[in-house]
Amino acid sequence: MTLLAVERIKLFSTRSPWWCMLLALGLTVGITAIIAANWTDSPMPVLGAVFTHTFGLYVVMVMAALAVTTEYRFGTIKSTFQAVPDRISPMVAKAVVVVLLSGLVGLASAFGSWGLSWVLAEDNSDLALTTANDWRHVAGVGLVYAAGALLALGVGALVRQTAGAVSIILVFALVVESVVGFIPNIGDDIQKWMPFTVASKFIFGDPDPSAIPNGAGPPAIGELSPWGSFGYFAGIALVIYIVSLVVVKRRDA
Amino acid sequence: MIEATGLTKHYGKTVAVDDLSFRVEPGRVTGFLGPNGAGKSTTMRMILGLDNPSGGRVTVKGRDYRSLREPLRVVGALLDAKWVHPNRSARAHLLWLARSNRIPAARVDEVLDMVGLTQVAKRRAGGFSLGMSQRLGIAGALLGDPEVLLFDEPVNGLDPEGILWIRQFMHRLAAEGRTVFVSSHLLSEMAQTAQDLIVIGRGKLIAQTSTEQFIADATEDTVRVRSPHLDRLRELLDGRARVAEAATPDGALVVHGVQPAFIGELAASNGITLHELSPQLGSLEEAFMQLTKESVEYHAAD
Amino acid sequence: MIEAVGLTKRYGKTVAVDNLSFTVEPGRVTGFLGPNGAGKSTTMRMILGLDRPTSGQVLIDGKPYARLDRPLRTVGALLDAKWVHPNRSAQAHLQWLAKSNGLPDRRVDEVLDMVGLTKVAKRRAGGFSLGMSQRLGIAGALLGDPKVLLFDEPVNGLDPEGILWIRQFMQGLAAEGRTVLVSSHLLSEMALTAQDLVVIGRGKLISQSSTTEFVERSTENTVRVRSPHADKLGAMLVDKGFTVREDTDGSLTVSGAQSDEIGDIAAASGVVLHELSPQRGSLEQAFMQLTGDSVEYHAELAETGK
Known part of the structure; x- marks a missing residue:
């Protein structure tokens, strides 16, 4: 518990996490509000309300990466390891705090977007959260943000530099995953196993493909079930994170 | 106490x-x-x-740093x-440090x-x-x-x-x-600060020794002498000690190789008045330069 | 210039x-x-x-x-x-x-x-x-x-x-x-x-x-004297009105006198000197003395322990 408090103090005693959280909420809720206000021809589906969650995901991952890389940038990692020399426990405590916080931001973002859509959409008859799938579409955003944060923490601890870690994350998520789709023959097969593509299937995936509005989002059904998709994404995050712990433990601080 | 034994890092x-050892x-x-x-x-x-050392170890109060439970208290x-x-x-910086080792916020x-x-x-x-x-x-x-x-x-x-x-x-x-350390x-x-040196x-x-010893070992002690009868004193010292003019404008002599007491006795027994008889200790800088000459990485041209 | x-x-x-x-x-x-x-x-x-x-x-x-x-x-x-x-x-x-x-x-x-x-x-x-x-x-x-x-x-x-x-x-x-x-x-x-x-x-x-x-100008100058006849010399210096302090190692610290004066007194009465060194204050002492009031920011020498 002590170390959780330590990481909480660290995170909230600088301004950048606050800005990141505000930005994540502003981007997702704000853009959803615009979409909802302009959704006129048909009843707005639940998926329409969480369509923007990826913007927030990138911001939250940047925040998580910063939580580690700024420690290296400003040398406080040495003070941290001086204070707790086993190294693993402060890194785990940091992960718990950052992952929980990211999950909460995800929930706030998803339910905020959904609530605002309910208020703004002309026809909100389809927005009601009636099925387990509806709940997954919205609450699942919290889980994806949490797992994404864990992945970013791992990358941050491995790379140690803010610019490097942030570019790796963004370039991979925004460029690499779409570009691999263009590789002839095997592109599609590779793409459907890419972590962020799979993660989006957890949010958007629906056993009933007709639930996806025209042109919105990737094909609904991937290789895995929605929960299997989340397990895949979270598994990759966990592996990268554990590798980073092993490296941090062995490497000179 | 800090103790290094065969400490090596590549x-x-x-x-x-x-292969560094010291206490x-x-x-x-x-x-x-x-x-x-x-x-x-x-x-x-x-x-x-x-x-991480490549070889050897270093302990604080007999223990590896990494095995200390609340190391900031040690x-x-x-x-x-x-x-x-x-x-x-x-304050926030100190607060998280304190918290990590269960040190009260007060x-x-x-x-x-x-x-x-x-403030x-x-x-x-x-x-x-x-x-x-x-x-x-x-x-x-x-x-x-x-501690x-x-x-x-x-x-x-x-x-x-x-x-x-x-x-x-x-010092306190x-x-x-x-x-x-x-x-x-x-x-x-x-x-002015250190009593011992590594x-x-x-x-x-x-070297690992007291500061005093370090200076004494590596530099030569001299005696600064002023006297209204400097020429006579100089003759008396001839053959017994090495004598040079001091760089200062007050005409003092710098005597190498004898104790001040010896010069004092010599002056008194010959009725020579002394105006100054000060033992001059070498400086830490001189001693350091003397001993590290070979191990400086990087020499500036003169 | x-x-x-x-x-x-x-x-x-x-x-x-x-x-x-x-x-x-x-x-x-x-x-x-x-x-x-x-x-x-x-x-x-x-x-x-x-x-x-x-x-x-x-x-x-x-x-x-x-x-x-x-x-x-x-x-x-x-x-x-x-x-x-x-x-x-x-x-x-x-x-x-x-x-x-x-x-x-x-x-x-x-x-x-x-x-x-x-x-x-x-x-x-x-x-x-x-x-x-x-x-x-x-x-x-x-x-x-x-x-x-x-x-x-x-x-x-x-x-x-x-x-x-x-x-x-x-x-x-x-x-x-x-x-x-x-x-x-x-x-x-x-x-x-x-x-x-x-x-x-x-x-x-x-x-x-x-x-x-x-x-x-801003530090007190003293002279350190060692002599096999320290008692005799000390008494003479006190008579002349100088302040003399005896240190634990038997040497004398004389304030108010130049080393030249002490040397002259010693020679006149045949006292052997083993040391006669003017002690100068340090630049730091002088600096602290003179800038004492103009420091913006004082840290306290508080106790370290709890």
């Missing part, structure tokens, strides 16, 4: 620290000296468990005053007061001058009221009052029975 | 430098001392024309900096070793400086050699250690072979060999007849380096004198 093919005793201020690149920082980082260190998040307040205010930062405790550390950052670093080192203290260039950026303050402070910490390049300052060059131990 | 006359600088309501007048003579190393916030940096910046005085003026060889024809040929300064573009090589940095004042490229190689950076001249300055940056800054100051040199904390980041080197270097420059003004917080170092001192506090001149005078 970075690839470079040997930064080479830092409690109750004294021990200076840690060496030219640039001698391996001082690496050694300090290994003491704190930040770098060892306090100031290695680099800039190791602070610039957007975090001084102690944070105590150490802030000790180093004179109470600026809420300001972001990034806006601090080097001197204020240095004080913050010292506050961090004192948090756990530790062993490590300082790397503690007077860096401090003004004369700050320099005097930290010197007296280190040692007088309380703590182990104080200070690395510095400022030999004129270290001569000197390294190219990662190897050059 | 540097001459400040009634130099004053205000930032809003704060008076950084307050009617400051002093002279820095050629042929000597002059130390520029003062507590933090005393106005040293502001004064140096005004000497170099970087800050404009609110009133008064400062002249270099009779002219304000801005009116110097080719300033680098008259004044060389090292104010902050980090004022170098990190991705430019040491050589390129000096080359543009040289060009700006019509100095030949050859001079760049000369100064690089003087400070011992020839081997790393082509490397980017951002990768330099603080000590190397400091040497590069000094090389820049020397480019124009100037008659007046200003250094701000020149030993910062240097190792013992570098510190010795720069001290001898500055003394060498002064011996060539140049004017050398050095600001520093390291009094034990300045005591070895500076022949003259300009001391300021809260923007005002506290003292301008030689280092020896400065120390003698």
Whole structure:
């Protein structure tokens, strides 16, 4: 518990996490509000309300990466390891705090977007959260943000530099995953196993493909079930994170 | 107490620290000296468990740093005053450090007061001058009221009052029975601060001894003499000692190779009046230059 | 020669430098001392024309900096070793400086050699250690072979060999007849380096004198005496009205007397002397004595324990 408090103090005693959280909420809720206000021809589906969650995901991952890389940038990692020399426990405590916080931001973002859509959409008859799938579409955003944060923490601890870690994350998520789709023959097969593509299937995936509005989002059904998709994404995050712990433990601080 | 045994650190093919063994005793201020690149920082980082030794070990009070449960209560260190998040307040910085070792928050205010930062405790550390950052670093080192203290260039950026303050402070910490280990390049300052010295060059131990002994071993003591009958004194000393003119304009002589008492007796038995008879000790700088000549990495052309 | 006359600088309501007048003579190393916030940096910046005085003026060889024809040929300064573009090589940095004042490229190689950076001249300055940056800054100051040199904390980041080197270097420059003004917080170092001192506090001149005078004026001078007949000599000195204290090792500390007087008294009565050394106060003691009230910021010597 002590170390959780330590990481909480660290995170909230600088301004950048606050800005990141505000930005994540502003981007997702704000853009959803615009979409909802302009959704006129048909009843707005639940998926329409969480369509923007990826913007927030990138911001939250940047925040998580910063939580580690700024420690290296400003040398406080040495003070941290001086204070707790086993190294693993402060890194785990940091992960718990950052992952929980990211999950909460995800929930706030998803339910905020959904609530605002309910208020703004002309026809909100389809927005009601009636099925387990509806709940997954919205609450699942919290889980994806949490797992994404864990992945970013791992990358941050491995790379140690803010610019490097942030570019790796963004370039991979925004460029690499779409570009691999263009590789002839095997592109599609590779793409459907890419972590962020799979993660989006957890949010958007629906056993009933007709639930996806025209042109919105990737094909609904991937290789895995929605929960299997989340397990895949979270598994990759966990592996990268554990590798980073092993490296941090062995490497000179 | 800090004890290094066969401590070695390689970075690839470079040997930064080479089979280094030494002991830092409690109750004294021990200076840690060496030219640039001698391996001082690496050694300090290994003491704190930040770098892993390639061979040998170093213990604090008989234990590996990494096996200490609440290490800030045993060892306090100031290695680099800039190791602070610039957007975090001084107080928040100390608060998370304190919390990590279950040190009460009240102690944070105590150490802030000790180093004179109470008034600026809420300001972001990034806006601090080097001197204020240095004080913050010292506050961090004192948090756990530790028995062993490590300082790397503690007077860096401090003004004369700050320099005097930290010197007296280190003396008092040692007088309380703590182990104080200070690395510095400022030999004129270290001569006044450190009672013991550990000197390294190219990662190897050059000397471990008291400051006094270190200077005495490496420099020659001389005697400065002024007298209204200097010529006669000079004749008497001829053949018994080496005599040179002092660089000062007061016409003093510098006598090598004899004790001041010998000159005093000689003068008295010949009725020569003395106006000055001062033993001149070598400086720490001279001694250091003498002993580290071969291990300096980098020579400037004259 | 540097001459400040009634130099004053205000930032809003704060008076950084307050009617400051002093002279820095050629042929000597002059130390520029003062507590933090005393106005040293502001004064140096005004000497170099970087800050404009609110009133008064400062002249270099009779002219304000801005009116110097080719300033680098008259004044060389090292104010902050980090004022170098990190991705430019040491050589390129000096080359543009040289060009700006019509100095030949050859001079760049000369100064690089003087400070011992020839081997790393082509490397980017951002990768330099603080000590190397400091040497590069000094090389820049020397480019124009100037008659007046200003250094701000020149030993910062240097190792013992570098510190010795720069001290001898500055003394060498002064011996060539140049004017050398050095600001520093390291009094034990300045005591070895500076022949003259300009001391300021809260923007005002506290003292301008030689280092020896400065120390003698503000600390008590005593003489340490050892003798096999210490009791007899001590009694005679007390009779003469001097204060004598006996130390634990049997030596005497005499206040109020010159060593010459004590020597004369000893010789007149056939007392053998084993030591007769004038004890001088330190520059630090003198400085603390004189600037006691002008320090902005006092840290308390509180108890360390709980």
